[in-house]
Amino acid sequence: ILNVEQSPQSLHVQEGDSTNFTCSFPSSNFYALHWYRWETAKSPEALFVMTLNGDEKKKGRISATLNTKEGYSYLYIKGSQPEDSATYLCAFGGGSNYKLTFGKGTLLTVNP
């Protein structure tokens, strides 16, 4: 069973704060690391899919880094806004059949 761990489980920040979360995953048989944002009453939506060690991706105020050798990825949000409130999921793609395994997510609440 593949272990994908996310920390923290939940986070409360004030509007304007910058924040980051961690995703750790197996460092062997790696193919891709995904990040998704899941807002209440909506479906999960892809943020990034990263495949190369050292990859850095950015979308607006959100960015992510990837270290496949040590098995971790960071997601950063700069200047958090209330609309960033959501659960952020990471998922490890790997193994013999490129199976996608999700972590349990980090629930972010941004207070105005």
Add this chain to the structure above:
Amino acid sequence: KAGVTQTPRYLIKTRGQQVTLSCSPISGHRSVSWYQQTPGQGLQFLFEYFSETQRNKGNFPGRFSGRQFSNSRSEMNVSTLELGDSALYLCASSLGLAGTYEQYFGPGTRLTVT
């Protein structure tokens, strides 16, 4: 481009019954994956179909089964429903295998077993 659709959106069944859920992927997507979401458990992978073949299976009992048709539409079946099967069932489609390509999720089917 139309998104992923799932039917029905809500379902109430009685313990012991069976249920079939349907998922229509984005046009051109060949992979469909199914997930179960329950409070505190996150997204639990059920199975993935690619070009009508089951490519991956999660750790669920044999009561959970699925299939994919030649037009990539997929169905998931749960037989002999148990109370613990109450959950949100999400399907997601992608151009290629789920581990390698961005997933596009449907709105989900909320199943309640009484």
